[in-house]
Amino acid sequence: MKRLLIADDDAGMRAALEARFQRRGWLVDVAVNGTEALAKFRAGLHSLVITDVRMPGRDGFELMREVQTSSARTAVILLTAYGCVPDAVEAMRNGACDYLVKPVCFEKLELAVEQVLRRAEEFGKDTETLIGHSPVWEQALDRARQAAATDADVLIEAESGTGKELIARLIHRLSRRKQGPFIALNCTAFPETLLESELFGHARGAFTGAVGARPGKFETASGGTLLLDEVGEMPLALQPKLLRALQEREFDRLGSNQTVHVDIRVIATTNRPLEAAVGEGRFRADLYYRLNVIPISLPPLRDRAGDIPELAEYFAGLYAAPGTPGTRGTNARLSRELLARLEEHAWPGNVRELANFVRRAVALSRGGEIGVEAFDHGKIMPPRLPRSPEWKPGLSLGEMERQLFAMTLESTGGNRARAAELLGVSLRTVRNKVREFGLPPRNNYRNHLLNNVLRNNKEQPCP
Numbered sequence: 001m002k003r004l005l006i007a008d009d010d011a012g013m014r015a016a017l018e019a020r021f022q023r024r025g026w027l028v029d030v031a032v033n034g035t036e037a038l039a040k041f042r043a044g045l046h047s048l049v050i051t052d053v054r055m056p057g058r059d060g061f062e063l064m065r066e067v068q069t070s071s072a073r074t075a076v077i078l079l080t081a082y083g084c085v086p087d088a089v090e091a092m093r094n095g096a097c098d099y100l101v102k103p104v105c106f107e108k109l110e111l112a113v114e115q116v117l118r119r120a121e122e123f124g125k126d127t128e129t130l131i132g133h134s135p136v137w138e139q140a141l142d143r144a145r146q147a148a149a150t151d152a153d154v155l156i157e158a159e160s161g162t163g164k165e166l167i168a169r170l171i172h173r174l175s176r177r178k179q180g181p182f183i184a185l186n187c188t189a190f191p192e193t194l195l196e197s198e199l200f201g202h203a204r205g206a207f208t209g210a211v212g213a214r215p216g217k218f219e220t221a222s223g224g225t226l227l228l229d230e231v232g233e234m235p236l237a238l239q240p241k242l243l244r245a246l247q248e249r250e251f252d253r254l255g256s257n258q259t260v261h262v263d264i265r266v267i268a269t270t271n272r273p274l275e276a277a278v279g280e281g282r283f284r285a286d287l288y289y290r291l292n293v294i295p296i297s298l299p300p301l302r303d304r305a306g307d308i309p310e311l312a313e314y315f316a317g318l319y320a321a322p323g324t325p326g327t328r329g330t331n332a333r334l335s336r337e338l339l340a341r342l343e344e345h346a347w348p349g350n351v352r353e354l355a356n357f358v359r360r361a362v363a364l365s366r367g368g369e370i371g372v373e374a375f376d377h378g379k380i381m382p383p384r385l386p387r388s389p390e391w392k393p394g395l396s397l398g399e400m401e402r403q404l405f406a407m408t409l410e411s412t413g414g415n416r417a418r419a420a421e422l423l424g425v426s427l428r429t430v431r432n433k434v435r436e437f438g439l440p441p442r443n444n445y446r447n448h449l450l451n452n453v454l455r456n457n458k459e460q461p462c463p
Contacts, residue, residue: 002025002026002027002047002048002117003026003027003028003029003044003045003046003047003048004021004026004027004028004029004046004047004048004049004050005028005029005030005031005037005040005041005044005046005048005049005050005051006018006021006028006029006030006031006049006050006051007030007031007032007033007034007036007037007049007050007051007052007055007060007063008030008032008051008052008055008079009032009033009052009055009056010052011032013052013079013102013104014030014032016106017030017050018030020106020110024110029044029046032055033055033056033057033058034051034055034057034058034059034060034062034063035057035058037049037051037058037063038058038063038066038067041066041067041070041074042070046074047074047075047117048074048075048076048077048113048116048117049063049064049067049074049075049076049077050076050077050079050109051063051064051076051077051078051079052078052079052080052081053078053079053080053082054080054081054082060078060079060080061078063076064076064078068139068142069139075097075116075117076097077097077098077099077100077109077112077113077116078098078099078100079100079101079102079104080099080100080101080102081101081102081103097112097116097146097149098112098115098116100112115149130163130166130167130170131307131310131311131314132304132307132310132311133306133307133310134299134303134304134306134307136299136303136304137299137304137307140167140296140297140298140299141167141170143294143296144167144170144171144174144296145174146294147171147294147296148170148171148172148173148174148175149174149175150294151175151176151177151265152265152293152294153246153265153266153267153268153290153291153293153294154168154171154265154266154267154268154293154294154295154296155267155268155269155270155274155291155292155293155294155295155296156168156267156268156269156270156296156297156298157269157270157272157273157274157295157296157297157298158269158271158297158298158299158300159271159298159300159350159415159418160271160349160350160352161301161347161349161350161351161352161353162298162299162300162301162350162351163298163350163351164229164269164271164298165184165227165229165269167296167298168184168225168227168267168269169182171225171267172224172225172267175225175265177223177224177225177265180221180222180223180224180225181220181221181223181224181225182221182224182225182227183217183220183221183224183225183226183227184226184227184229185198185199185217185226185227185228185229186229186230187228187229187230187231187232187233187234188229188230188233192235192237192238195234195235195238196238196241196254197214197216197254198216198217199216199217199218199238199241199242199245200216200218200219200241200245200251200252200253200254200260201213201214201215201216201218201219201253201254201260202214202216202253202254202255202256203253203254203255203256203258204255205255213253213256215253216253218245218251218260218262218264219260219262221262221264222262222263222264223263223264224264224265225264225265225266225267226264226265226266226267227267227268227269228266228267228268228269229269230269230270230271231268231269231270231274231291232270232271232272232274232277232282232283234283236282236283236284239283239284239287240284242287243284243286243287243290246266246287246290246291247290249261249262249263249264250262266291268291272415272417272418273417273418273421274288274291274292275288276417276420276427279427280427300347300350301347301350301351301353301354302346302347302411305343306343308339308342308343308347308354309339309340309342309343311351311354311355312334312339312342312354312358313333313334313339315354315355315358315359316332316333316334316358316361316362316370319358319359319362319363320332320333320362332361332362332365332367332368332369332370333368333369333370334358334361334369334370335369335370335371335372337371337372338370338371338372341372342354346411401433401437402433402437402439404423405419405423405430405433405434405437405439406437406439408422408423409430409434409439416430416431416434
């Protein structure tokens with residue numbers, strides 16, 4: 001039976017909603033404020049929460065955040081007697097599935113509930129191949145579902161290999177634009193002189209070699225979704241034209257004065273925080289805010305280590321299947337010891353690196369169980385997660401700080417922007433500490449990690 005939680009300090013509204021949903025077969029719990037609602041939510045499994053925004057103590061926004069933290073699968077619908085645009089924008093950006101103004105039309109509310117449940121059902125089907133059940137991954141998938149229910153632009157920030165394009169395609173499949181085209185453009189694949197043409201098209205004779213008019217990706221994606229992959233690498237000179245195209249949904253082809261109008265949703269991805277690029281003057285602040293309507297952050301694989309065995313077994317089954325290109329069609333399977341070892345290692349290439357590692361293991365296997373002894377640890381196995389710092393009584397604060405910065409930079413492969421984010425400090429602070437403590441330069445981290453692996457392999461016998 002479907003279970004619903006209603007939170008409202010208006011007794012009449014609580015009673016009316018409770019009676020109406022009970023008649024439709026729901027198991028209903030009610031609460032007079034956000035604090036009571038949160039306690040009841042944690043005690044039961046609710047598929048939907050309907051809450052008033054303004055309540056004594058914990059309000060609806062706070063309750064929604066707590067619900068999403070505890071259960072990424074639970075949908076939230078907000079009700080308010082003080083409807084205004086800023087509140088509606090905040091509600092949708094923070095994950096509300098809908099936002100209705102009182103007095104509530106019960107037919108509209110029931111329609112909203114039906115849409116929420118239908119989207120949840122479609123989302124469940126579409127995410128069967130998006131392996132993993134860790135809370136951070138569940139939250140990312142839930143945010144993707146919420147983004148798909150709107151037509152707003154999306155910015156996905158995550159490290160390379162975490163599945164940014166997979167999430168972008170999922171959002172497209174779940175959106176009203178799913179019958180339209182999904183067009184992807186890698187912003188790093190073209191020089192600046194050609195990127196403008198790839199984005200917006202060109203007229204005949206616009207430049208040498210332009211023997212005919214050609215539409216760009218913005219035009220061919222009309223009616224669907226345009227993915228701007230690695231938008232952080234967009235040349236600064238081209239960013240104003242991209243900003244105008246995003247704001248107005250219109251642009252001029254290169255070499256033409258004829259304005260082209262399009263109907264698209266834009267999803268942008270980046271493998272490094274754009275906010276840091278804004279601070280360094282490499283990315284326009286107004287373009288960043290225009291892209292960052294619905295932000296989605298995908299966790300690196302090291303932050304969802306519990307998903308690694310499930311992912312590895314999935315890839316093993318995929319690559320061991322007969323007829324899979326590039327594999328031998330063996331009945332190979334991964335041993336428990338190997339799965340445990342995989343959880344202990346850092347994956348700087350994230351899921352993509354794990355997939356390639358398993359594919360190589362299956363290809364080199366003779367069938368049967370694959371154990372840790374089958375691998376050349378120095379070449380195939382990824383580096384171990386950095387060891388915990390050895391803090392002992394009498395250790396100076398300066399040395400503790402040095403070890404912490406060194407460990408964090410090692411875990412990010414020398415990515416200072418990511419290290420700054422993890423440590424909660426500015427990028428400038430990280431740079432200063434690298435100089436102060438004499439830590440390895442950025443380009444040396446690959447060799448630094450490899451040396452650690454080789455040293456660890458000498459110190460510890462192979463299992």
